Amino acid sequence: MKMEAGMGRISKAIKLKLQELRIDDIFKEGILKYKGLLSNEDSNQNTNEDSNNEELEKKVSDNSSLDIVNNFEDNKGLEDSKKEVEEKKQQIEDDYEHDLIKNAEQDIKVSNQENMSKESRVEEDNLDCNGVKENIGENGVHNTYKKENGEKINTSKKSNQTLKPIKINETMMQYFEWYYPCDGSLWNKVKENSKELSDVGITALWLPPACKAADGIYDAGYGLYDLYDLGEFDQKGTVRTKYGTKDEYLKAIDEAHKNNIKIYGDVVFNHKGGADESEIVSARPVASNNRNEFVGDKRDIRAHTIFNFPGRANKYSEYKWTANDFDGVDFDDITKEQGIFKFEGKEWEKDVDLENGNYDFLMFADLDMDSLYVVDELKRWGEWYLEQTNVDGFRLDAIKHIRFDFFYEWLNNLRKDSNKDLFAVGEYWTHDVNSLEYYMDRCKNSMSLFDAPLHFNFHNASNSFGFFDMRTLIDNTFLKINPDKAVTFVDNHDTQLGQSLESWVQPWFKPLAYTFILTRKEGYPCVFYGDYYGIPEMNFEGIKDELDIILKVRKNYAYGTQHDYIDNYSIIGWTREGDNEHENSGLAAVITVSYGGTKRMYVGFQHRGEVWKDATKQSKDSVIIDENGCGIFRVFDGSYSLWIKEN
Numbered sequence: 001m002k003m004e005a006g007m008g009r010i011s012k013a014i015k016l017k018l019q020e021l022r023i024d025d026i027f028k029e030g031i032l033k034y035k036g037l038l039s040n041e042d043s044n045q046n047t048n049e050d051s052n053n054e055e056l057e058k059k060v061s062d063n064s065s066l067d068i069v070n071n072f073e074d075n076k077g078l079e080d081s082k083k084e085v086e087e088k089k090q091q092i093e094d095d096y097e098h099d100l101i102k103n104a105e106q107d108i109k110v111s112n113q114e115n116m117s118k119e120s121r122v123e124e125d126n127l128d129c130n131g132v133k134e135n136i137g138e139n140g141v142h143n144t145y146k147k148e149n150g151e152k153i154n155t156s157k158k159s160n161q162t163l164k165p166i167k168i169n170e171t172m173m174q175y176f177e178w179y180y181p182c183d184g185s186l187w188n189k190v191k192e193n194s195k196e197l198s199d200v201g202i203t204a205l206w207l208p209p210a211c212k213a214a215d216g217i218y219d220a221g222y223g224l225y226d227l228y229d230l231g232e233f234d235q236k237g238t239v240r241t242k243y244g245t246k247d248e249y250l251k252a253i254d255e256a257h258k259n260n261i262k263i264y265g266d267v268v269f270n271h272k273g274g275a276d277e278s279e280i281v282s283a284r285p286v287a288s289n290n291r292n293e294f295v296g297d298k299r300d301i302r303a304h305t306i307f308n309f310p311g312r313a314n315k316y317s318e319y320k321w322t323a324n325d326f327d328g329v330d331f332d333d334i335t336k337e338q339g340i341f342k343f344e345g346k347e348w349e350k351d352v353d354l355e356n357g358n359y360d361f362l363m364f365a366d367l368d369m370d371s372l373y374v375v376d377e378l379k380r381w382g383e384w385y386l387e388q389t390n391v392d393g394f395r396l397d398a399i400k401h402i403r404f405d406f407f408y409e410w411l412n413n414l415r416k417d418s419n420k421d422l423f424a425v426g427e428y429w430t431h432d433v434n435s436l437e438y439y440m441d442r443c444k445n446s447m448s449l450f451d452a453p454l455h456f457n458f459h460n461a462s463n464s465f466g467f468f469d470m471r472t473l474i475d476n477t478f479l480k481i482n483p484d485k486a487v488t489f490v491d492n493h494d495t496q497l498g499q500s501l502e503s504w505v506q507p508w509f510k511p512l513a514y515t516f517i518l519t520r521k522e523g524y525p526c527v528f529y530g531d532y533y534g535i536p537e538m539n540f541e542g543i544k545d546e547l548d549i550i551l552k553v554r555k556n557y558a559y560g561t562q563h564d565y566i567d568n569y570s571i572i573g574w575t576r577e578g579d580n581e582h583e584n585s586g587l588a589a590v591i592t593v594s595y596g597g598t599k600r601m602y603v604g605f606q607h608r609g610e611v612w613k614d615a616t617k618q619s620k621d622s623v624i625i626d627e628n629g630c631g632i633f634r635v636f637d638g639s640y641s642l643w644i645k646e647n
């Protein structure tokens with residue numbers, strides 16, 4: 001066994017990575033186009049190196065092609081940007097090459113030598129993880145819902161499609177990104193692509209909020225206006241929402257179900273925007289950074305809190321919202337002042353995230369979850385929504401701003417009423433895994449949670465210039481402490497470039513992160529639409545080709561006992577032995593944030609004598625599994641490899 005990658009090539013790979021990262025900064029500053037510059041430079045260098053080297057350079061170049069590509073408006077922009085790129089490069093080389101890279105090379109060389117000299121060990125997985133627990137239940141026919149007065153009435157379902165038990169690993173996809181066009185095409189796209197998504201291994205789609213929102217067709221759905229308008233009533237300028245009409249939504253769900261794909265609806269309960277009328281309310285302004293602290297006297301404000309839904313004319317629900325249903329608003333229409341105005345006689349919910357003193361209030365008109373009228377109306381809506389759409393579960397928005405025990409009751413009620421499992425995943429945005437753990441306790445384990453801390457680890461590793469200790473990749477993650485309830489993801493509509501919680505995982509690292517979440521046993525992975533199809537608004541092409549391979553490996557091979565080799569600063573790996581239910585299953589995965597190399601790993605005695613290949617086709621090696629059930633698996637610099645039995 002020896003180190004395959006020479007130091008010269010490593011140095012260049014890191015330099016290229018530095019360029020990519022700096023260029024991302026340049027991109028953020030609005031300077032356009034760099035891919036051509038990188039590619040030209042790439043092809044002008046190192047013409048004398050051997051064929052292995054060429055393959056490596058191609059790989060690194062390929063990685064760079066995953067990055068964001070923009071077009072110049074004019075030649076002047078091109079010249080300016082070239083100049084700026086050159087300056088940035090010079091700065092990077094000055095800053096890093098002579099000390100950081102040199103030191104790192106030395107460190108990593110030592111680290112790798114230590115690793116190579118170690119006898120590879122067969123390690124049993126100590127995590128005691130049972131993988132994705134989400135099982136599809138028997139979809140009992142939900143044929144009743146309660147009217148406001150509690151009377152049960154019979155209703156007919158729009159869809160009686162019963163999903164078949166899923167025998168492959170479950171994989172969710174977030175089927176939208178922030179800049180998806182406002183052309184009303186998304187629901188139809190879901191319908192058209194359901195079969196293809198099913199074929200590649202997607203078993204559930206998280207769709208964006210279907211309800212009419214304050215900004216009509218320009219609203220991604222989170223500025224919620226009318227829960228009962230799924231694109232059916234002429235409100236906020238159109239009948240349809242950003243994504244299409246109610247009819248198209250229901251047809252999309254039906255088609256997804258025909259292809260055995262579950263649908264998770266996005267539920268926005270924290271706030272309402274786009275009120276139909278305003279009213280005078282007695283309120284006091286509070287500090288933005290401490291919502292328990294008043295920063296002004298009690299006064300009458302004009303609050304946007306009356307929701308009559310005139311376009312819907314009482315269909316489905318006669319409930320009218322007024323200031324009594326809210327705790328506060330973000331605008332006084334008398335003084336035209338933006339702020340946080342807490343209504344007299346109302347209290348922020350106590351059991352919420354404690355950032356800013358009390359994080360009940362997020363935006364618009366904040367729902368009062370202390371009000372039984374509000375809680376009852378939201379329960380009724382849940383029953384109605386389920387009856388209308390036949391969704392299989394929910395993505396729950398902004399749960400850190402909602403009374404922590406609210407959703408336990410809401411979900412419990414719906415699950416009992418419908419006799420369905422009803423998967424749920426909550427969005428609790430935090431770096432702090434302890435907050436997630438606390439929330440789980442408070443919601444009595446009634447939902448899964450997005451593993452935001454794991455996302456931040458990916459983000460940090462991808463921006464680390466190669467200096468991220470990969471042994472710590474799952475440290476402080478929800479995945480580590482609660483693998484059955486962690487929904488793992490790489491990026492989402494909030495973390496994508498230009499968005500409120502921007503913490504974009506650099507494109508070169510995305511395939512590594514997806515290899516991690518899609519081939520390991522723990523967690524329920526969620527693939528981001530923007531990573532898959534790209535984000536044209538940001539000139540990001542997406543990594544569909546890479547993801548299709550990783551998804552198929554998940555679907556067909558990622559089964560059985562897991563063995564971890566998360567034992568090296570740069571290169572980590574793991575294997576799955578496969579199981580009897582999935583023919584030829586089993587895999588070996590290797591990822592590295594820095595140098596390439598090889599890793600000897602145990603894949604199972606039952607695989608002795610088999611020939612394994614890299615499904616990503618980056619390495620041309622044929623690995624023969626030895627008499628001990630082990631193989632030696634290669635990975636190139638800053639990349640990933642996925643080994644499966646040749647067949």
Ligand SMILES: [Ca+2]
Binds near residue numbers: 270359361366402
């Ligand atoms: Ca709230």
Ligand SMILES: [Ca+2]
Binds near residue numbers: 347367
């Ligand atoms: Ca309240």
Ligand SMILES: [Ca+2]
Binds near residue numbers: 348349366367368369
């Ligand atoms: Ca509230």
